[in-house]
Amino acid sequence: MNLLILGRGKTGSLVAEVARQRRHHVRVFGGGENKDSCALTAECLRDVDVVIDFTTPAAILANIAACLRERKQMVVGTTGWHGDLLAVRHRVEEAGTGFLCGANFSIGINLFLEAVRASAEAHNHGYHGQIFERHHQHKKDAPSGTALVMQNILKEKSGAELEITSFREGDVVGMHELVFDSPNDRIYLCHDAKSRRGFAEGAVLGTEWLGTRKGFFEFKDVWREL
Numbered sequence: 001m002n003l004l005i006l007g008r009g010k011t012g013s014l015v016a017e018v019a020r021q022r023r024h025h026v027r028v029f030g031g032g033e034n035k036d037s038c039a040l041t042a043e044c045l046r047d048v049d050v051v052i053d054f055t056t057p058a059a060i061l062a063n064i065a066a067c068l069r070e071r072k073q074m075v076v077g078t079t080g081w082h083g084d085l086l087a088v089r090h091r092v093e094e095a096g097t098g099f100l101c102g103a104n105f106s107i108g109i110n111l112f113l114e115a116v117r118a119s120a121e122a123h124n125h126g127y128h129g130q131i132f133e134r135h136h137q138h139k140k141d142a143p144s145g146t147a148l149v150m151q152n153i154l155k156e157k158s159g160a161e162l163e164i165t166s167f168r169e170g171d172v173v174g175m176h177e178l179v180f181d182s183p184n185d186r187i188y189l190c191h192d193a194k195s196r197r198g199f200a201e202g203a204v205l206g207t208e209w210l211g212t213r214k215g216f217f218e219f220k221d222v223w224r225e226l
């Protein structure tokens with residue numbers, strides 16, 4: 001496929017690397033080349049099959065608008081625009097294009113969240129649960145989005161709101177733990193990311209899955225099909 005990747009940051013560059021290894025034709029625009037989406041013209045997008053966005057919350061909505069104007073397929077990994085999700089979904093459906101988004105494109109994390117969902121049962125059998133998350137010291141938000149998703153899943157399934165403890169230390173890529181404790185035993189579930197490559201591979205596999213499909217899709221609903 002002809003892919004246009006928006007964002008030359010930590011994740012966008014890895015997505016480009018994985019996409020090239022999988023024999024796609026890749027072009028990348030960073031913030032300098034695409035200020036206010038100025039590079040996303042009809043001419044530039046003509047031969048592009050899918051646009052992949054790993055930019056910033058400030059840039060994403062203008063990038064989406066420009067791609068929808070040209071009826072381009074899009075995969076969005078950028079976070080921080082959840083409040084606009086319904087409006088974007090509506091615009092994608094109006095434009096009749098294909099759109100895949102997700103706050104976490106790692107297949108490992110999605111598998112882990114399934115295990116978290118299944119473990120919620122522990123709450124009904126006298127276990128006390130706690131969530132721990134560890135990330136590198138440069139991560140600005142706390143708790144992490146993934147820890148909040150874990151908390152939500154457990155609340156939905158068992159009604160309990162588990163406490164989240166966040167650690168910011170060294171160069172930890174991202175570790176999430178769920179511990180259930182009872183007088184008799186302790187259950188540990190842990191996901192420990194070794195690199196950002198899991199996100200990049202998920203984004204490229206998701207792009208291949210999207211292909212020419214039309215509609216609005218979220219990664220959490222389609223990762224099993226990859």
Ligand SMILES: NC(=O)c1ccc[n+]([C@@H]2O[C@H](COP(=O)([O-])OP(=O)(O)OC[C@H]3O[C@@H](n4cnc5c(N)ncnc54)[C@H](OP(=O)(O)O)[C@@H]3O)[C@@H](O)[C@H]2O)c1
Pocket residue numbers: 006007008009010011012029030031032034035036037054055056057059063076077078079080102103104105106199
């Ligand atoms: N869904 C997932 O699995 C997943 C995984 C990891 C990260 N993310 C999300 O993906 C986004 C990027 O993460 P990151 O870690 O790669 O951040 P990053 O290293 O800060 O990279 C962001 C890049 O976006 C570029 N940018 C800003 N405006 C742009 C525009 N209009 N067009 C093209 N590029 C533009 C910036 O370039 P300049 O510096 O030149 O402005 C910067 O290089 C974040 O929202 C993050 O939360 C999602």
